[in-house]
Amino acid sequence: MTYERPELLERLAAEYVLGTLRGGARRRFERLCGVSAAARVRVHRWEDDLGILSARLAPVQPAARVWAGIGRRLFGAQPARRSARLALAAAVVGLALLVGLFVREQQRTHLETLAVLGPDAAHAQWRIERPHELTSLTIRTVGPVAPGAGKAYELWALPTGGRPVSLGVLPVGGTLERALSGAQRTALATSDKLAVSLEPPGGSPTGAPTGPIVIVVDVIAARAG
Amino acid sequence: MSQAEGSGHATADAADSAVLEALLGRCANQDRSAFEALYARVAPMLLAVLLQMLKKRDLAEDVLQDVFVKVWQQAAQFDAIRGRPLAWLIAIARYRAIDVQRGARPTLVLDESQLELEPQFQVPGPADGGSVRGALLRCLELIAPPQRRCLVLAYEQGLTHGEIARALGEPLGTIKSWVRRSLQSLRRCLEP
Numbered sequence: 001m002t003y004e005r006p007e008l009l010e011r012l013a014a015e016y017v018l019g020t021l022r023g024g025a026r027r028r029f030e031r032l033c034g035v036s037a038a039a040r041v042r043v044h045r046w047e048d049d050l051g052i053l054s055a056r057l058a059p060v061q062p063a064a065r066v067w068a069g070i071g072r073r074l075f076g077a078q079p080a081r082r083s084a085r086l087a088l089a090a091a092v093v094g095l096a097l098l099v100g101l102f103v104r105e106q107q108r109t110h111l112e113t114l115a116v117l118g119p120d121a122a123h124a125q126w127r128i129e130r131p132h133e134l135t136s137l138t139i140r141t142v143g144p145v146a147p148g149a150g151k152a153y154e155l156w157a158l159p160t161g162g163r164p165v166s167l168g169v170l171p172v173g174g175t176l177e178r179a180l181s182g183a184q185r186t187a188l189a190t191s192d193k194l195a196v197s198l199e200p201p202g203g204s205p206t207g208a209p210t211g212p213i214v215i216v217v218d219v220i221a222a223r224a225g
Numbered sequence: 226m227s228q229a230e231g232s233g234h235a236t237a238d239a240a241d242s243a244v245l246e247a248l249l250g251r252c253a254n255q256d257r258s259a260f261e262a263l264y265a266r267v268a269p270m271l272l273a274v275l276l277q278m279l280k281k282r283d284l285a286e287d288v289l290q291d292v293f294v295k296v297w298q299q300a301a302q303f304d305a306i307r308g309r310p311l312a313w314l315i316a317i318a319r320y321r322a323i324d325v326q327r328g329a330r331p332t333l334v335l336d337e338s339q340l341e342l343e344p345q346f347q348v349p350g351p352a353d354g355g356s357v358r359g360a361l362l363r364c365l366e367l368i369a370p371p372q373r374r375c376l377v378l379a380y381e382q383g384l385t386h387g388e389i390a391r392a393l394g395e396p397l398g399t400i401k402s403w404v405r406r407s408l409q410s411l412r413r414c415l416e417p
Contacts, residue, residue, distance in 0.1 A: 169265070
């Protein structure tokens, strides 16, 4: 079969996007798209047109396990899982190693308070904690949090002389452990203050605060040693 | 009407191309907070798409994980020139669902409600005006109801030609030519 005829290409692209092109024909067309710009252009046009039918569905909130699973698959094990695996490995290798790992794990998981966030000292909403090695933050909700419908609170590091760096959206309840990227660690290491802004759900779309800054607090200096 | 306006607004918000493009751009630079924001913004919509096609919540959520793993890995391949980042994301989700359906899908049972077209199809509201969405709905309007139903069942539920034939009680050949011809009419109407 030749794919050169525009009307055939158009029909295959339409049925590919619609989903009625199946099996071997679907896979052959996918391979064609890898090498044919004409096929890709047609596919994109149908995706843009028909995608409108999907965009009108009522959204369904995924279970929390979905995001956790994505994090595990892309960025490695969650801390709780990692310590469990370390302990298992240690049991196999021997008691001495187990003790060593246990001590290291204790050091790793010992948390220091980095900041307490709230509109004033009497109304704390979150406590931000850090392990000795600044690889993650533990965010504990300690007071009532109500950002209002369609809003979220986002945490920012305010590095000296630099722009605010997002540390992610703050939880409205419970405790959250958040791994820090290199850029976030660098920003935090040079920040004397943290801030909270009011943002759209999911946080600022631009990478900088877009809503009002509602809280600014001093970072509590980490104890030496 | 107020509820319809509310959901319409939420859709417009999620569909804000500039915002999604900015987030995808940051994902391409390995910015995990942008990835989290992208997830918060579009995962609920993509899950709705997947649920409609796969029916089972657990399966749809597993596929949603696959989709976001792929989005993170391929964010750099999103071509801002082609625009419509939401259409790109929806396509990734739908194609993954089609691949998952292939092979082991239990015998399909459709209830009557799934064979009905939703009211939005028949009545493009005044708010749709000259929008792209309005154009698509108006063009769908021009297709005869049984043919249009084929398109909707294929697109929304991910049904194959054979499954549509069984669901509607029409011969396979009829369904194939209905699908082909209604896609042609849709293209002619969208781009006269």
